[in-house]
Amino acid sequence: MQEGTIISFEEVTKQYDDEDPVLKGVSFEIERGKFYTLLGPSGCGKTTILRLIAGFAEPTSGSIYLNGKVINHIPANERQVNTVFQDYALFPHLNVFENVAFGLRIKKLKKDVITKKVQEALSFVNLVGYEQRAINEMSGGQRQRVAIARAIVNEPQVLLLDEPLSALDLKLRTEMQYILREMQQRLGITFIFVTHDQEEALAMSDWIFVMNKGKIEQSGTPNDIYDEPINRFVADFIGESNIVPGVMIEDYLVEFNGRRFECFDAGLKPNESVEIVIRPEDLEISTLEQGKLRVRVDSQLFRGVHYEISCYDESGHEWLVHSTRKATVGSEIGLYFDPEAIHVMRFGETEEEFDKRLEAYGEVESHEE
Numbered sequence: 001m002q003e004g005t006i007i008s009f010e011e012v013t014k015q016y017d018d019e020d021p022v023l024k025g026v027s028f029e030i031e032r033g034k035f036y037t038l039l040g041p042s043g044c045g046k047t048t049i050l051r052l053i054a055g056f057a058e059p060t061s062g063s064i065y066l067n068g069k070v071i072n073h074i075p076a077n078e079r080q081v082n083t084v085f086q087d088y089a090l091f092p093h094l095n096v097f098e099n100v101a102f103g104l105r106i107k108k109l110k111k112d113v114i115t116k117k118v119q120e121a122l123s124f125v126n127l128v129g130y131e132q133r134a135i136n137e138m139s140g141g142q143r144q145r146v147a148i149a150r151a152i153v154n155e156p157q158v159l160l161l162d163e164p165l166s167a168l169d170l171k172l173r174t175e176m177q178y179i180l181r182e183m184q185q186r187l188g189i190t191f192i193f194v195t196h197d198q199e200e201a202l203a204m205s206d207w208i209f210v211m212n213k214g215k216i217e218q219s220g221t222p223n224d225i226y227d228e229p230i231n232r233f234v235a236d237f238i239g240e241s242n243i244v245p246g247v248m249i250e251d252y253l254v255e256f257n258g259r260r261f262e263c264f265d266a267g268l269k270p271n272e273s274v275e276i277v278i279r280p281e282d283l284e285i286s287t288l289e290q291g292k293l294r295v296r297v298d299s300q301l302f303r304g305v306h307y308e309i310s311c312y313d314e315s316g317h318e319w320l321v322h323s324t325r326k327a328t329v330g331s332e333i334g335l336y337f338d339p340e341a342i343h344v345m346r347f348g349e350t351e352e353e354f355d356k357r358l359e360a361y362g363e364v365e366s367h368e369e
């Protein structure tokens with residue numbers, strides 16, 4: 001275990017009854033003081049991981065560590081972990097002050113200590129002056145902040161947030177994303193945030209775990225995951241992608257769409273079947289002569305910052321383009337891209353194999369320098 005690790009999972013599985021396991025051997029490490037996000041489609045096991053950390057469920061096999069100690073069977077109230085739930089789970093009959101004070105009263109702290117701690121927590125979430133308000137007189141965003149104040153007043157080492165923004169409208173949601181991120185940095189405690197919204201994950205996190213069907217498909221910084229998705233699932237789930245089949249010719253040369261292209265992905269063998277990813281924003285509209293691909297424009301939508309243009313090549317593959325330039329529907333155009341824009345994925349590669357390949361690639365580069 002690395003220094004600075006606060007939580008780690010070692011081959012953790014979770015199975016309910018005779019059903020398919022909900023978690024299938026999940027291992028990861030969480031460092032102190034960072035913002036982590038579990039990202040994945042509905043049912044992939046995100047909430048289950050939070051429940052295991054919080055102590056609301058026990059793993060079927062494997063070990064969960066908190067501060068270096070196995071906590072598989074430690075009761076929830078003995079873990080320095082707090083949870084903010086999607087529906088906030090506030091007490092409707094208690095006012096704001098009493099909601100935040102609840103946990104402290106259970107701990108039987110002195111009255112003046114409780115008042116001081118609640119005031120600090122409310123000031124942290126900018127709700128000073130709202131102490132006597134009833135919960136049903138607060139907006140969605142304010143309730144959210146009460147729920148956070150209630151969680152941080154206990155000074156947990158880890159805060160678990162289960163889709164806390166999903167009930168908010170888009171504008172408030174974006175505002176709360178900033179607030180949460182800023183709050184995490186000011187508090188310096190570890191946040192583990194669950195969402196199925198990839199934009200939210202990319203915007204807020206230091207580190208993301210992309211999950212699918214009870215497994216972690218890929219983990220990394222938002223940039224790593226966006227720029228180097230290891231497989232089709234991750235590429236599809238994170239942002240929009242053009243994915244086409246291809247064949248490696250040699251290092252730095254790949255063939256797709258009947259042509260050979262220079263690319264920067266190495267460590268793949270000649271004749272190996274691969275999948276090519278090119279992000280829509282990496283494609284530029286050009287003349288037919290300058291273009292590396294020849295396509296016909298099928299439809300175009302104005303998205304405010306860019307046009308979203310759907311095109312088809314001669315073999316019937318769709319190419320999605322995000323361009324600040326407008327195209328003419330029905331016309332033939334060229335699409336240009338830099339070699340760096342081509343990302344090559346190997347079929348069935350695990351995260352470990354992928355990391356090894358990139359590491360070796362890094363060594364090759366530094367060797368050449």
Ligand SMILES: Nc1ncnc2c1ncn2[C@@H]1O[C@H](COP(=O)(O)OP(=O)(O)OP(=O)(O)O)[C@@H](O)[C@H]1O
Pocket residue numbers: 016022040041042043044045046047048049196
């Ligand atoms: N107590 C339980 N008994 C049986 N099955 C359960 C139980 N809790 C969760 N599951 C199942 O485990 C799987 C994973 O659920 P989980 O809530 O962890 O997913 P999730 O990724 O958080 O999904 P969502 O985004 O929809 O909340 C689901 O198929 C769910 O039906």
